[in-house]
Amino acid sequence: MKNGAQYRNSLKKLRPNLFKWGKLLKDVTRNPATKLHVDAIAACYDAAFDPEQRTLFTNQSHLSGKPAHRWNTLMRTPEDILANARMKRAQFHRTGACHGATCAGWTMLNALWAVTWEIDQARGTTYHSRLERYFRFLEDNSLATAGALTDAKGNRSLGPATQPLLDSHLHIKEIREDGVVVRGVKAQICGVAAAHEIVCVPGGSLKEDESSFAIAFAIPRDVAGLTIVETRRPSDTRDEEEGWDAPKVGGISQAFLLFDDVFVPNERIFLNGEHEFAALFINIFTALYRAPIGACVAGQGDVMIGAAIELAQAAGLSQKIFQDRLTRMAINNETTFGLGIGAIFNGSSHPSGLWIPDPLLSHVNKILVATLPYDTKRIAQELGGGIVETGCFPSYRDLHSPLYGKELLDSLAAASDGETRARLARLQEWLTIGGGIPGCLNGGGAPDGARIMVRALEPWKEFAALARVIAGVQ
Numbered sequence: 001m002k003n004g005a006q007y008r009n010s011l012k013k014l015r016p017n018l019f020k021w022g023k024l025l026k027d028v029t030r031n032p033a034t035k036l037h038v039d040a041i042a043a044c045y046d047a048a049f050d051p052e053q054r055t056l057f058t059n060q061s062h063l064s065g066k067p068a069h070r071w072n073t074l075m076r077t078p079e080d081i082l083a084n085a086r087m088k089r090a091q092f093h094r095t096g097a098c099h100g101a102t103c104a105g106w107t108m109l110n111a112l113w114a115v116t117w118e119i120d121q122a123r124g125t126t127y128h129s130r131l132e133r134y135f136r137f138l139e140d141n142s143l144a145t146a147g148a149l150t151d152a153k154g155n156r157s158l159g160p161a162t163q164p165l166l167d168s169h170l171h172i173k174e175i176r177e178d179g180v181v182v183r184g185v186k187a188q189i190c191g192v193a194a195a196h197e198i199v200c201v202p203g204g205s206l207k208e209d210e211s212s213f214a215i216a217f218a219i220p221r222d223v224a225g226l227t228i229v230e231t232r233r234p235s236d237t238r239d240e241e242e243g244w245d246a247p248k249v250g251g252i253s254q255a256f257l258l259f260d261d262v263f264v265p266n267e268r269i270f271l272n273g274e275h276e277f278a279a280l281f282i283n284i285f286t287a288l289y290r291a292p293i294g295a296c297v298a299g300q301g302d303v304m305i306g307a308a309i310e311l312a313q314a315a316g317l318s319q320k321i322f323q324d325r326l327t328r329m330a331i332n333n334e335t336t337f338g339l340g341i342g343a344i345f346n347g348s349s350h351p352s353g354l355w356i357p358d359p360l361l362s363h364v365n366k367i368l369v370a371t372l373p374y375d376t377k378r379i380a381q382e383l384g385g386g387i388v389e390t391g392c393f394p395s396y397r398d399l400h401s402p403l404y405g406k407e408l409l410d411s412l413a414a415a416s417d418g419e420t421r422a423r424l425a426r427l428q429e430w431l432t433i434g435g436g437i438p439g440c441l442n443g444g445g446a447p448d449g450a451r452i453m454v455r456a457l458e459p460w461k462e463f464a465a466l467a468r469v470i471a472g473v474q
Contacts, residue, residue, distance in 0.1 A: 011194070028193045032241075036097075056083055069142055089337065093299050109199055147191075149186075150188055152185040388425050
């Protein structure tokens with residue numbers, strides 16, 4: 001296993017291919033646009049050697065039986081996925097932000113574990129053994145993976161094959177004896193800057209004439225032909241300047257991936273034209289992903305509660321005054337966390353050895369993740385007052401201006417000094433309307449998609465039959 005320093009050094013060996021503000025980021029471990037996210041993942045690597053944290057951040061390898069970084073292992077039991085959820089909550093406790101390079105790519109590989117097993121059973125292919133070798137490669141080298149699901153999509157009224165610009169979806173351009181060449185765009189992909197590898201999968205279910213879009217594979221982050229564009233967040237100019245206008249922990253990494261004739265060798269391909277299995281992948285992936293993400297928003301909500309308490313006390317107010325609203329925030333947090341646990345333990349084991357959470361409860365959890373955190377954020381802003389929510393708050397540079405900075409800081413002093421209130425206000429602002437917001441609404445899929453799945457999975461006729469029996473209707 002790697003520690004944080006070894007992880008950082010391994011990233012430095014990758015070819016620079018990330019851009020932001022129109023400039024090449026030569027070192028993701030140092031550039032202000034990516035450093036915070038890399039630091040967050042480095043802390044996860046270090047946690048593997050911390051006696052108090054290693055049970056969350058490591059797991060027993062399904063290949064060697066030895067300890068491995070949790071994000072390199074297979075989720076074989078409900079306890080494995082529960083530990084995933086608890087790890088996510090612990091990550092948010094440390095940074096208040098998403099840890100993408102230990103999340104989506106790993107979850108995609110777990111979903112592919114079951115899907116490749118089913119394809120091999122139906123088609124006589126060897127995808128599953130390829131994936132097993134790739135898992136061993138990740139484990140042996142202690143690698144972090146980003147997961148690329150979402151395509152640019154183009155005109156939403158048209159399918160991938162009928163788009164005016166085929167590159168709006170990642171697709172196979174050429175099939176060779178030793179692999180394939182792919183083109184297209186994956187959009188809004190989390191954690192790429194901190195990852196060694198990128199796992200690419202179909203973005204949705206596919207029809208027979210869309211088989212060229214049915215491609216799943218893994219590539220090095222610095223593969224030839226791939227250009228990565230880091231996206232801009234609302235607080236980026238603050239994140240990337242010195243000072244504490246935004247917390248200097250756990251910045252979120254999001255990117256567009258531009259594939260320009262990227263070659264993928266056969267041993268790294270896990271789905272290649274089998275369009276009918278794209279929907280199966282989406283179904284398994286969303287169940288695996290949406291059960292534990294309630295822990296993400298719960299973890300950030302925990303930090304919001306703490307910031308609200310500290311900010312009130314810094315202003316000279318007692319926690320008792322706001323306790324009802326703090327309790328409401330806590331209920332929101334525990335609802336998404338607890339429903340995720342219910343989904344996990346109400347799941348079942350796949351013949352491949354993967355544990356799959358209950359899909360219905362997982363999709364319901366996604367809908368709550370897209371709603372309850374915004375109530376939590378609203379309450380946090382309400383308790384924080386105008387210095388959190390209105391945008392009427394001086395910048396770090398103004399607060400330290402030799403001309404008027406002292407007067408500004410003195411004006412903020414209350415039960416605490418002015419800088420303490422300013423730091424807490426900036427943290428709450430960052431958590432509620434700034435760069436610290438995780439993709440609650442659309443991250444992991446739009447809530448409308450989850451509602452469609454709930455509608456499909458809920459046994460409506462069975463419930464109607466129960467009512468007829470109880471009412472005595474013949």
